[in-house]
Amino acid sequence: MIGQMMNSPLTITSLMSFGEKVHGDTEIVSVTMDNPLFRYTFADAFKRTRQLANVLARLGAKPGDCIGTLAWNDHRHLELYYAISCSGMICHTMNPRLFPEQIDYIINHAEDQFVFTDIFFLPLLENLKDRLSSVKGIIVLTDEAHMPDTSMENVYCYETLLAAETDVFNWPEINELDASGLCYTSGTTGNPKGVLYNHRSTVLHAFAGNLGDVMGLGTDDAVMPIVPMFHVNAWGVPYGAIMSGTKIVFPGPKMIDGEALTTLINEEHVTISAGVPTIWLALINYLKESGKTVEPLKRIIVGGAACPVSIMEDFDSYGVYTHVAWGMTEMSPLGTYNPFLDREALGEEEFARLRVKAGRCIYGVEMKITDEQNQDLPWDGVAFGSLKVRGPWICDSYFKMPDSDAHDADGWFDTGDVATIDPSGMMQITDRSKDVIKSGGEWISSIDLENTAVDHPAVVEAAVIGMYHEKWTERPLLLVIKQADAELSKEEMLAWFKGKVATWWIPDDCLFVEELAHTATGKLSKKDLREQYKDYRFPA
Template sequence: MDGLMMDQPLLLNTLLWRTERLFHDKKIVTRTGPGEYHSYTYADYAKRVRRLASALLDFGVKPGDRVGTIAWNHYRHFETYFGVPGIGAVLHTINMRLFPEQQQYLINHAQDSVLIIDEDQIPVVEQLVALGIPSVRAFIVMGDGPIPETTLSPVHRYDDLVAAGREDYEFPVFDENTAAAMCYTSATTGDPKGVVYSHRAMVLQAMCLAMHDKLNMSESQVWLEVAPMFHCNGWNIPHTALLQGATLVLPGIHPLDADYVRTIEDLRVTGMNGAVTIGTMMRDFVRASDRDWDLSSLRTMWLGGQAPSLAIMQWWEQTYGTYVVQGYGMTECTPQICFNSIKSTLAERGEDEVYALRQKGGQPIPLMKIKVVGEDGGELPWDGTSVGDFWVQSPFTAREYFEDERTKESMVDGWFRTGDVGAIDPDGYVIIKDRSKDLIKSGGEWISSIDLENALMAHPKVREATVVSVPHEKWLERPLACVVPADESLTEEELREYLTQGFAKWWIPDSFLFVTEVPKTSVGKYNKKEIRGIYAQGGNAEILRRIGAGSAKPVA
C-alpha cells in the first residue's frame, strides 16, 4: 500500500520560496573594505537570483550545463548558489587556490560551458585559456565597476546580465535527483575526484545542519561564513542560513585574520565557521594586537578541516565565552558525516572528560549511517578501542564519482569507504585516528599522527604542529614532527618529555623540526604530502631550507 502524500520534489528553490516570504527583511551582509559593508535583504536577494536565473536561460545556458565559478565569499557569488541550479543547470565552484594547471583539469573534466569569475581572477583565467579550456564559451565578470581590459572573449559584466533578467521568473519543477552542484576533492593524492550533488541531497543536508543544537542556526543568528564557498559549498552553511533566515555575513574579497576579527566586532557576529588554522590565526592576531577587541557576541565557532586542539578550544572559551565545536565531513558527503554535541547524560562529567569528548569527531548526523570495518572485512563493535576503516551511507553521500574509474575503489555494496581510520565509542562518538595514508607503521606497530599532533598542539609553547611518516632503515617508518613555536624558549627536549607523559617511547618522533609555518593545502589543512615530498628530496635539512627554520632554542 502506497502512502497518500503529495509527490513534491526537494528542490533548492523551495528553500528560497520560504525565505523570501518569511524572512524577507533579514539581511545578507558582505565586507567590502575595512569597516565597510554591502547589505541587502533576502527579498532583494531573491529578486536578483530570479533575474540571474532567467538571464542565464536567455544567455543560452541549458539544464545540465555546468557553470563554473572562481570567486570569493560575497553576495554575488551566493546568488549563483540558487540562480544556476534553479534552472536545472549545475554550479561548479572551482578552488581558486589551486595552480592554473589544476584548475584547467577541473574545468575540462567537468566540461564547464560558462565561467563566472571575480575581476581579480581575470589574469588567472587568461592563463587557463592559454593552457586550453575548450568547453568554455563565455566569461562573466563580477565586480562593481566596468570590466577591466582583458583578452577574454566573449566577456560580459555580471550586473548587466542580472539587470537584463526578470525578477518575476518562476523556477521550473523537475526531479529532485537532478544535479545541483559539483565540487572536487582536494586531492591529497592523485587527480581531484568530482562529486555531483543533487537538489535532494543539498536540501536534506541543510535541514540536518539546521537541527543541530550546538550549531543552532536559527533566525536570530548573525553568521560569518569564513569557509571558502568553493569548498563543499561553504560546508552547506549558506544554504542552512538562508533556510533559517539567519543574517548571513560574507567576508568579501581577500580577507585577512584582522578582517574577520573586525567584522565580528562591527556586526556583533554570533557564529562563524572556518578551518582550524583560521581560529588559530585570529587568536594570534588578537593576542598581538595593541587594542582590546570586543568579540563577546561570538557564541559559536565551528572549526573544521582537522580537529581543533584543546588549547584553541580553551583559549576561545576562557577569553570570550566562545564555544568551539567541530565535526567530521568529506566532500563526498555534502559534506557532513558527524557533528559534535555533548549528550545531556554525559554533560555532568568532569571538565577534562567533557573536553576529551569535544575533541572527538562527534556523532553521526540524522540520516547518516556509519560503521567500522576491520582488516578481515567484518564490522567492528562500538567500544571505543576497536580500530578500523570508516564506511558511511546516507541520502547525501555520493554513490559514484563523476566519470572516474576510482569509484570502484571507494564505493562498495552501497557504502562509501572514507579512507579514514578510527573507532566509535559506545555513545556513538567517532574517534578519528588518521587518514589511512597518514598512519605510521613503525616496526609493525601503528602510530596515529593525529594523536601526536593533538598532544603537541596542547603544549602552551606550540602554535602549530603536524606529524608525518618518513622512511627508516630499521623500523621502515618513523614519525617526524614539524612544529611552529609560539615561544622561542621551546626546546626539542621539552617536547620529548611532554609527550612521554601520554605516549609510549616508541611513539615519540625521532626529530622535531622547528619551522616558521606548516604548509597548508588549498582548503587550509596541513599538507603532509608536501612535507613528505620535500623530505624525500633532502631530508630534514631540505625541509628547514624550503619551509624556513623557526625560532627555538636548540637542545643542550
C-alpha cells in the same frame, strides 16, 4: 500499501521560494572586492537571482550545463548558487587555491560553459585562456566602475548584465534527483574527482545541518560562513541559513583577516561561525594582540582538520563554545558533529577528553569501522579501523566516471580515515589511512602527536610523518614551525610529549622548519612532506 501523502519534490527552488516568502526581510551583509559593506535582504537577493536567471538564459546557457564559479563568500556568489541550480543547471564551484593545471583540468572535465569570477581570480583565468575549450564567456563579479582591463574575449560585467534584465522569471519544474552542484576533491593523488550533488541530497543535508544538536541555525542567529563557498558549499550554510531565516554575514576576501572578522562579528552581532583551525588561530591572535573581545559570538564550528585544544581553551576565555565537525567533499560534507557538552556535569577530565572528538554521526549518515579483513569492529573506544559511511547525501560514483563506484558491494563508502568510535557513538579520527604510522606492527596516530605538539606555547604548527627505521620499519618524525623569537630546543620539544602520549609514540626526532606543505584546502600535505624528506635518516 502505499501511504497517501503528497509527493512534493525536495528542490533548491522550493527552498528559495520558502526563504523569500517567509523570511524575506532577513538581512544579508556582504564584503566584496568592490564594496566594503553591502547590505540587503533575502527578498532583494532572490529578486536579483531571477534577474541572474534571465542573464543565464540570454547568454545561451541551457539546463544540464555546468556553470563555473571562482568566487569568495559574498552575496553575488549566493545569487549564483540559486540562479544556476534552480534554472536546471549545475553550479560548479572551484577552489582557486588549486594548482593552475588542476583548475584547467576541472574546467575542461566539467565542460563549463561560462565562468563567473571575482576580480582577484581573473589573472588566473587569463593564464589559462587558450586551454579552456568549452568556456563561451567570463563574467566578472563587479560593477562597471571596477571592471579590470583584460586580454580575454567575451568578458562581461556582472552588474551590467543584471541591470539589463527583468526580475520576472518562471522557474522550470525540476526533478529532485536532477544534478544541482559540482565540487571536485582537492586531488592529493592524481587528478581531482568530481562529486555531483542533486537537489534532494542538498535539501536533506540542509535539514540535517539545522538539527538542534548540529548547527541548529535559527531566526535569532547571525551566521558568518568563513569556510569557503567554493569548498563543499560552505558546509551547507548557504542553504541552511535560507531554510531557517538566519541572518548571513559574508566576509568576502577578508576571511583570514582577524581585524576585519572581529569588526564584522561585533558590528553585525554574529552569533555563530564556521571555519578551519588556521582561521580561528588568526582571529585568536588578533584578539590577544588588540585586547578586543567578540561578545556576540556564542559558538564556532571547526572542521577540515583536527582542532588543537589550545584554540578551544582560548575561545573558552572569550565565552565562545567550540564544536568539532567532520565530513568530506563526497559527503556534502557533514558526517558527524560534536554537540554542546555539559562541562560541569561531566567534570573537567571527561569534558576535555570528549570535546576534541569529531562527534556523533548526524541523522541520515550511517557509520562503522572495519579491520583489514573488512570485518566490523566494536564501538568500544579502543578498536580503530577504516571509517565507512553511507547515506542519502553521500557520493555514489564520481562525475563522468560511470564505473567508479565510490562504495563497496554493501553500499559503504570508505572515507580513507582511520577512526575509533566509543560506546556512546562519539567518533574520533586517528589518522588518514595513508598517513598512519605503523611502528613494529603497532599503529601510531600522527594527528594525536600533532595536536599534542601544537599545544606547546612556542609552536605555531606541527606535522608528523612516518619515516623508514631499520628496527621498527617506521618511526614518527616531528616537523615544527616555532613562534617568532621562541627559544625551544629539540630536546625540550620531545620532552613535551612525556606523560601526554604513550612513551613508544614519542617521535624519534624533531626538525624545526620555516614552512610546511599544505593542500589546496589548507590541510597538511603529508604526501608532499614525505617526498620532501624522503632522504632523511634518523640519528643512530
